[in-house]
Amino acid sequence: MENEQNKTQSDSQGRPAASKAALLRQIFLSMLVISGFTFGGGFVIVSLMKKKFVDELHWIDEPEMLDLVALAQSSPGSIAVNAAILVGWRVCGTAGMAVAVLGTIIPPLVILSVISLIYEAFASNRYVALFLKGMQAGVAAVIIDVVAGLGSKVLREKSPLHIGMMAAAFIAVFFFKVNVIHVILAALALGVALAFIRKKENFVS
Amino acid sequence: MIYWQLFISFLQVGLFSIGGGYASLPIIQSRIVEQHGWLDMAEFTDLITIAEMTPGPIALNAATFVGTRIGGLPGALAATFGCIFPALILVSLLAFVYYRYKKLxxxxxxxxxxxxxxxxxxxxxxxxxxxxxxxxxxxxxxxxxxxxxxxxxxxxxxxxxxxxxxxxxxxxxxxxxxxxxxxxxx
Known part of the structure; x- marks a missing residue:
């Protein structure tokens, strides 16, 4: 709880005030570590990026991070690279974008080059399999931890509309396997419609 | 020449896989397995297994896996760069629009x-x-x-x-x- 208060205090900060070289180095190393450990889909890396750049470094505030995730998810290409582009650009402009992307692509490039040579031994190794399986439990815990933080914020806003949309989107994707892109497009359309309805109401009153 | 083909094929993978992760698999299959024959179906299945067992996005893992086999390290680099190229352009455009108009x-x-x-x-x-x-x-x-x-x-x-x-x-x-x-x- 006290951690969340710290968060809101530093929310209003703009771009972080550190020397550019130090910033770039930190972006690069953060993305290198995060990408090197991102087993599973794009939402795993997005959860880790949220923990690093929002909770730990306070470079980006939470609503903005969610916006960036929505942008990363709806653009072509992998979510990890898209999110790296957005976060790097936000923190340190074009140079930030370049180092964030480099940090993101180096781990898969190195690891896959090595593994494509020793694939048979790697895939059939019992210890590797057990380690990866156990790691999945940690991955799930990280995502649920991030969701608990984000979800409780939405609930505390007490906006029935937003809570309803969160529930509907979850049910659609989790139970009915609706394509994520369609869910985002629906939310987008609803947002535009709401803006026009509110505008009309303002004219009437 | 082979590097150019790798670049273009993975550019298509990067451009048409919206939503990340498994969304890229059908395009990888169509470009890499069916069009160029760079992998057969068994190798393609291996690729999915490896992608699941290693960190990093599937499309980038595929780029390195295929690129290394076809053209060594330069091949891996050409394929990886092709894969992220559309995102670099489109996402920076989106970022520009977002920061310019987010107050509307x-x-x-x-x-x-x-x-x-x-x-x-x-x-x-x-x-x-x-x-x-x-x-x-x-x-x-x-x-x-x-x-x-x-x-x-x-x-x-x-x-x-x-x-x-x-x-x-x-x-x-x-x-x-x-x-x-x-x-x-x-």
Missing amino acids: TVVQSVLGSLRPVVVALIASAGLGIMLSVAFGGRAYAPENLDIAGVVLFVLALAALRKLKTNPILTMAACGAVYAAVHLIVP
Whole structure:
């Protein structure tokens, strides 16, 4: 709880005030570590990026991070690279974008080059399999931890509309396997419609 | 020439896989397996297995895997760069538009309704992984429950929420403990 208060205090900060070289180095190393450990889909890396750049470094505030995730998810290409582009650009402009992307692509490039040579031994190794399986439990815990933080914020806003949309989107994707892109497009359309309805109401009153 | 072909093929993969992850598989199959024959179906299946067992996005893993086989390290670089090229252009454009117009009422309204939906999407991904840990992809029945996995998940979640442990160290610790438990109690 006290951690969340710290968060809101530093929310209003703009771009972080550190020397550019130090910033770039930190972006690069953060993305290198995060990408090197991102087993599973794009939402795993997005959860880790949220923990690093929002909770730990306070470079980006939470609503903005969610916006960036929505942008990363709806653009072509992998979510990890898209999110790296957005976060790097936000923190340190074009140079930030370049180092964030480099940090993101180096781990898969190195690891896959090595593994494509020793694939048979790697895939059939019992210890590797057990380690990866156990790691999945940690991955799930990280995502649920991030969701608990984000979800409780939405609930505390007490906006029935937003809570309803969160529930509907979850049910659609989790139970009915609706394509994520369609869910985002629906939310987008609803947002535009709401803006026009509110505008009309303002004219009437 | 082969580098150019790798670049263009993976540029198509990067451009047409919207939504990340498995969305890229059908395009990889059409460009890499069917059009160029750079992988056969068995190798393509291997690729999916490797992509699941290693960190990093599937499309980038595929780029390195195919690029290395066809053209060594330069091939891997050409394919990887092709893969991220469309995103570099389109996403920076989007970022520009977002920061320029995010104060507009319409954009505010759209973003306001997107945020709770994004939370739901992340929740759905997390719960999916949690269920796959708990039941190992088998039917959701008590006898398929992986107790060690569930206990680890609960402990990791408690550590993250209460002790604010480092997420990456927490994940690695889960892997190590799980492997150790299964070696001691086979």
